[in-house]
Amino acid sequence: MEKPRILEVRQGILKKNDQLAGDLRGRFHNANICVIDLVSSPGAGKTAFLEETLRRLNEQGFKVAALVGDLATENDAKRLERSGVPVRQIETHGICHLEAEMIERNLEGWDLEELDFLFIENVGNLVCPSSYDLGEDARAVLHAVTEGEDKPLKYPTIFNSSDIAIITKIDLAEVCEFDREACYENIHAVRPGIPILETSGKKGIGFDEWFAYLKDLKKGVGSRAKAV
């Protein structure tokens, strides 16, 4: 008896999340802000990558902000604040993913129309965040060379629900005997045609390509906002 009941409750929650995410997406479009959700396993380097992203975009004159999800601690927000942009920590208190409601609640007091980009750093988890739309324009899945090339095949949903795959810690490729060809093949097997970038937050590699992607995405958001 329990299985159909949990499925029903779960579907109810996902439906409610989707509705709220739809509302958020409308609000983001009206404000002409481009929103990116970063997902990955724990320790794939999301925070280092985001720190470098925020710092450089800020230097280039873009208005950026970030929401950072974690089960516990405010360490990431503290780290990211060094980039000089507004950052808020979302402590999920044991919940394994971010939900649209948490995003909405934590936007309070921010003037979205003044921002160009909002980055959301999801909880480190290659499974559960894939089911929760946050109203983002793009989901970026980060995949460290240290994790092994088989992860896209083992966690297909998070890869095939993403819009761009970002290989991180590329500076460790050689020492990890990273098999580039196998990695690309596996990513494209679960999500054909997805763009793939190779980056290192620590060594500052791959950010020009990342910013080209973001600026294209922003243009799309802009033209969509005009069309509304």
Add this chain to the structure above:
Amino acid sequence: MEKPRILEVRQGILKKNDQLAGDLRGRFHNANICVIDLVSSPGAGKTAFLEETLRRLNEQGFKVAALVGDLATENDAKRLERSGVPVRQIETHGICHLEAEMIERNLEGWDLEELDFLFIENVGNLVCPSSYDLGEDARAVLHAVTEGEDKPLKYPTIFNSSDIAIITKIDLAEVCEFDREACYENIHAVRPGIPILETSGKKGIGFDEWFAYLKDLKKGVGSRAKAV
């Protein structure tokens, strides 16, 4: 209205899992088999570590077997079969953790009394597996030096519900600028006194200490079985 309802359903599921795990634990004790659940984030090196563990214990004359959980693919079971011991893949089809019921179902046809050790490789996830007892004697949390030393603080439940912490990929410590002192401090902050091992599946480091731990654990299981 939805929140109390999901909580109630969730508690029902956990309670049912705990009961089944309790039954499994009784069955394992009666069979005098020692059961270890390996948890970690995706890509922390569980499979490489387990492969080396199975191969060496097998060489030493122990009877070992393994159950391997993954959302998709049978790759890990295929890899582990090279060690020459019985291995079964549990495909969870999108579920982010193993449950006692999956363990029970996949033991069918195995004579537990003939085995010394059963290893369970959980789904790569630092959050959800922590809530599900599988009837194991010990939970081992693996933590790669490539993940950053802050993970115990950010995922406290999985660390404080574990019996031993195994640092993996120690051969990459230097190139990752691994801060050993911070790592130990953070693990002990969330789980005071937990034993910590430093290992590398690839380079075969730390297995003597790991086997000493396992043999002690097995002795405890043996004396408990006699007391039943």
